[in-house]
Amino acid sequence: xxxxxxxxxxxxxxxxxxxxxxxxxxxxxxxxxxxxxxxxxxxxxxxxxxxxxxxxxxxxxxxxxxxxxxxxxxxxxxxxxxxxxxxxxxxxxxxxxxxxxxxxxxxxxxxxxxxxxxxxxxxxxxxxxxxxxxxxxxxxxxxxxxxxxxxxxxxxxxxxxxxxxxxxxxxxxxxxxxxxxxxxxxxxxxxxxxxxxxxxxxxxxxxxxxxxxxxx
Ligand SMILES: O=C(CO)[C@@H](O)[C@H](O)COP(=O)(O)O
Ligand SMILES: [Fe+2]
Numbered sequence: 001x002x003x004x005x006x007x008x009x010x011x012x013x014x015x016x017x018x019x020x021x022x023x024x025x026x027x028x029x030x031x032x033x034x035x036x037x038x039x040x041x042x043x044x045x046x047x048x049x050x051x052x053x054x055x056x057x058x059x060x061x062x063x064x065x066x067x068x069x070x071x072x073x074x075x076x077x078x079x080x081x082x083x084x085x086x087x088x089x090x091x092x093x094x095x096x097x098x099x100x101x102x103x104x105x106x107x108x109x110x111x112x113x114x115x116x117x118x119x120x121x122x123x124x125x126x127x128x129x130x131x132x133x134x135x136x137x138x139x140x141x142x143x144x145x146x147x148x149x150x151x152x153x154x155x156x157x158x159x160x161x162x163x164x165x166x167x168x169x170x171x172x173x174x175x176x177x178x179x180x181x182x183x184x185x186x187x188x189x190x191x192x193x194x195x196x197x198x199x200x201x202x203x204x205x206x207x208x209x210x211x212x213x214x215x216x
Contacts, residue, residue, distance in 0.1 A: 002186060002216045004209055005030035005063050005172070007196035008054070009045065009143045016050075019200070020058040026205035027213070030061040030085070032174070032194045034143075035078075037068035040092050041141035048074070048081040055082030065113060065174065065194075067140045068092065072099055079106035087111035087134045087172075090122040100129040111172070115140060116148050120158055130169040132192065133158060137185070138175030143196040147176025152188045159189030179211045186216040 006028050011019040020031065031054055038044040054062055064083040068074070071088045072095075078086055086103045090112050093099045103110035111132035112123050116139060123133060135158065137151035155171060162169055172192035173185045182193055195212060202208040 002190075002213070003029045003170070003172075003192040004212055005032040005192060005194045006199045006205075006209075007032040007034055007143060007174070007194050008200075009034045010196035010200035012200075016053065017057040020054060020060070022205050023199065023209075024058060024060055026199075027209045028060060028199075028205075030063045030192070031058060032196075033062060033064045033083075034196075035064060035066050035068060036141065039069045040089065041067045043141045048077040051078055051081035051083055061085065063087075063172075063192075063194075065134065066092075067113075072102055075099070075102050076106065079103070079108050083108055085109040085111060085132065087113045087132065089113045089115065089140075090118055091115055096122075097126050097129060100126060104129070111169075113140075113174070114154075116151065116154075120154065120161055124161075127162065127165045127167050127169070130167065132170040132172050133162075134172045134174055134194075135190070136175055137173050137177070137181075140175075144201070145176055147178075147181045151175075152184050155185055155188035155190050177212075179215045182212050183215045 036045040063085040109131035113134035138145035173190040174194035178198035
């Protein structure tokens with residue numbers, strides 16, 4: 001069974017605690033938290049205090065997607081705030097292996113996120129360090145964007161690469177995931193699905209998550 005990870009980027013922040021309760025009731029598995037610094041991506045969101053607030057408000061797995069430059073400087077704060085999974089962008093890490101080791105040193109699951117234009121070869125030599133790989137199926141920075149079709153081939157190639165290297169890393173896909181796109185990425189090999197607008201921009205979260213699951 002696939003993992004549904006609603007991205008709170010599209011949640012109503014005036015009532016975040018209630019939103020977290022509602023997505024759990026609706027059947028969510030993880031909470032995806034998009035951290036943006038206004039440098040790596042042209043948008044600014046939130047930092048460790050929001051992760052810590054999510055940790056107090058929900059017992060779901062906290063999946064922190066760091067879209068920031070120099071992540072090593074602040075990974076310890078996100079780990080202490082209660083993150084269970086942390087992904088860093090390959091494009092933002094000069095010493096990717098070191099960043100992954102830093103995440104793991106806190107007992108947190110470590111992942112690498114790849115922009116749509118970044119080749120799989122950028123993670124080839126760190127596969128043994130990976131608990132998950134996040135394939136961006138939109139350019140990072142905003143919710144509600146259109147799914148980029150070439151992500152499907154990329155997920156298939158990643159799935160083959162992980163099998164060849166005997167890796168059990170989870171393949172996560174993020175961006176433009178909805179009832180129409182989830183089937184293609186699921187067939188390609190993804191098992192963790194981030195969805196923001198397809199869940200939070202609807203009236204009924206239970207129905208939205210059920211639709212995603214039915215189409216996996
Ligand atoms: O990391 C990002 C965007 O940079 C995502 O997690 C988005 O928040 C997904 O939003 P939708 O495309 O599902 O609306
Ligand atoms: Fe994300």
